[in-house]
Amino acid sequence: MELVRQDGNSVTQSSKPAAVSVRGLTVSYGESPVVFSVDADLPLGQMTAIVGPNGAGKSTFLKAVLSIVKRLSGSVEVFGLPFEAARSKVAYVPQRASVDWDFPTRVIDVVMMGLYAELGLLGRMTGAHKLRARACLDRVGMADFAERQIGQLSGGQQQRVFLARALAQNADLFVLDEPFAGVDAATEKAIVSVLKSLRDEGRTIVAVHHDLSTVPEYFDHVLLLNRRKISEGSIADAFTQSALQEAYGGKLGAAQAPIADRA
């Protein structure tokens, strides 16, 4: 089922174009590599989950793809181009916990950060820009919070604001780091529905995801990581009991038993 795109054309595994192509990616913070020699082809117009235990290098993998951390070796292509050339088509949603929410700024100011690539240093912010920022807030259900200080928001609301900032970039690839960590159920539902609607517009979603039980429900494609690539492919092919056992080892509790093998 995941091999049929929105336009109804069947896409075979071999010709499926990749939004993100990674070859031999290795990243190291100290002596031992955090991500080791990973190859991956994250398909265009699909939702990919990056799954693995804590400390498996999932966030680092994303940051290396986005050139935020330095690659020790390996190559990354986004839409067939080096990342730097494709940067304007990519929107990144970092982990919510990575910033100080006491920062003196309003919700709408955060969303307008997403317009920086367009505005540059001194470009004038027009009424049209402001309308667009508000429309992005509206899309995540946060329009009523535009003037609020960001510290007054709940975790779920903060996550929606981060997503709205990414929407303002009008990107073709959305890269999210644990978008559902510490958010309420209503927010999780809202974010999934926005991500699916983005996919249905032909955009590509890549997200680090923790909750194994929702992977088959939310995503089309999966990359199982534990420093090395454990498996990659459609949910049916790659999200298997044996692959999960290999990724998580003994840490895979019964509560997190996957549903994929049913597929």
Added chain:
Amino acid sequence: MMGVEFVQLSLVPMAIGVLAAIACALPGNFLVLRKQALIGDAISHVVLPGIVVAFLVTGTISTWPMMIGAAGAALVAVGLIEAIRRLGRIEPGAAMGVTFTAMFAAGVLVLEQSDTSAVHLDVEHALFGNLESLIWLSADGWSSLADPGALAEIPSELPRIGIVAVLIASLVWVFWRPLAISTFDEGYAASIGVPVSLLGLGVVVAAAIAAVAAFDAVGSIIVIAMFICPPAAARLMTNRLGIQVAWSLGFAAISAILGYVLAGYGPLWFGLDNSVSAAGMIATVSGLLLAFACLFAPHRRA
């Protein structure tokens, strides 16, 4: 007070105080928000040995040797911190604290041993500056501000700190957007192509330039206070970055003017004979403003 005597004796020190306070408070906003407030403290300590050595080498106190000396001292400090951290296996915070205070102390010792009697450079000057002595005797009233002959005689500290204040303000204005984005969310900023390391370095370098330019006139006490007190007080007044920066400039200017006036006239009001150090009073006023902000400002955190 507002006549000829004011222009001759008080106008220039006040203007220098205000400009120095503003030049330090501007980068101070970003240092405080980046949780790097102590870097301001560190910079103002490291600057002293650099300036002393630059003086010993060149024999004059002028801008470029001072800047180069301070930059050299900063490099030595970074090297020492790394060495202490690695060789002694000491945590970075402690390594920094030891390095900066030791370098400042070394600067004081060298200063005491060297013959600096020909210039305004001694230990007291290093701490408190010489704001009160920066008088403009060739002025004969407000009209002198339009008189090229009199303006040429104005203490050189004023144009120096003026240029630095304008330079830093222009840089903050031009780089406002990337500065705000990278201060709030560095990872995101990097993903959209903001050169985050370069900007972070730029903030520290701007702070260092402000510190060196302000140091000669107002001493290290004001520099330390102005990096932190006005931005910290301003943060409690508002929840928007632009308004915070505006408040911090207001607080910086109020501290400088009120501090200068209180230092000159305050002790007389209390029946004491002598005035007190303007630099010390300016720093004290900025601290009091911060205390008031902590108690009464609208956006204190719970």
